[in-house]
Amino acid sequence: MQFDFHFAWSILPILLQGAVITVIATLGGFVGALLGGGVLAAFHRSGSVALKSFSIGYIYFIRNTPLLVQLYFIFYILPTGGLTIGALWSGIIGLSLHFSAFFSEVYRAGIASVPRGQFEAADSLGLHRGKTWLLVVGPQAIRPILPVLGNYLVGMFKDTPILSAITVVELFGAAQNIAGLTFRYNEPYTMVALIFLAISIPCSLAIRRLDTNASKN
Template sequence: MEGFDWGFALEILPLLLEAARITVFATVIGFAVAVVLGLVLAILRMSRRWFISVPVGALIEFVRSTPLLIQIYFAFYVLPEFGIVLPAMVAGIAGLALHYSAYTAEVYRAGLQGIRRGQWEAAVALNLGPWTTYRDVVLPQAIPPVVPALGNYLIAMFKDTPLLSAIAVVELMQRAKIIGSDTFRYLEPITLVGVFFLVMSLVSSALVRRVERRLALRKG
């Protein structure tokens, strides 16, 4: 069995770095959409109007209960049947964002339900509107405790980006497989991919901890 070829690893490194850029781009954009959409879904699910909360709750449970790969396939292959044609990258990011928005919605909901009832009653007593109540009273208390859970989903999204290769997005893992099939050497590209994902996960964890510390300082 041949050993690890450092020369070959350095030769393919630029190709993998370019693919890593695509992986990071898809993750960052997908996660940014997921955290915003998830918050909207959480607020709607907590609505007192059943005709809002029930359909939103059903949507969240449906998305959480179906595989991400199926959702990505649907966005890329099925939506064109209804006249909605998305480029592969857009369909992939949309699939990631929708899938993880369902999970972040439940994280946000847990944070919102942790707000004491007196806080809501005080906002009503002060005649604050819903937007002002959420912006100035509820969200500043609800979001900091759920940041670690949101960070976990960021890392999980990084590790799910290889699924985009199913719709021909040449992200990091797909590039490694292409290199392997062209050169019949898989040890170096797959090893480098593992290192890249480890580094990206560690960086993400460090960023989340930094956000936690900043929020803790503001609270203090």
């Protein structure tokens, strides 16, 4: 089947609507993962055995089960227990819960990169725990982890097509609907690839520059 540029142009508005949903899901999942990863990292460093065990167990479970299974559980299984969540919110929650396990490890690596002497210096200056983390540890830990988080953001963006499995009509889901109605596959899927590239490449270049700047500093 030949590629029809007129048809490709005609479906572009529908695909761009799907791209908006893709971006919303990505940003929502990213913010949720940032918060969730921070909580897990804090639990892991806490003096509570229960919280540390929960953090370790959660990370182990999430990292060893597929994202698709987790999304199915949230969207299809939870309603059987009386908790019904919309498709888009299920996708955002699923991405948040999944990537928070990875972000937690990124945070821990960033904290571990701060020399122990910095903690001792803050102690000797009489800084309480909150100020130590806010003024001393945080600024030093965040520099090396920013490029890593940026890479995860791009990875999360490229993982969003899996949300079509729980009926989220994001970019790939919109292409599937068009293909199912028209029986034309070349145009919608080619356009999806081009839209993903148009968004991913500038983000990747920005992250590379951020990584270069972090290395220089």
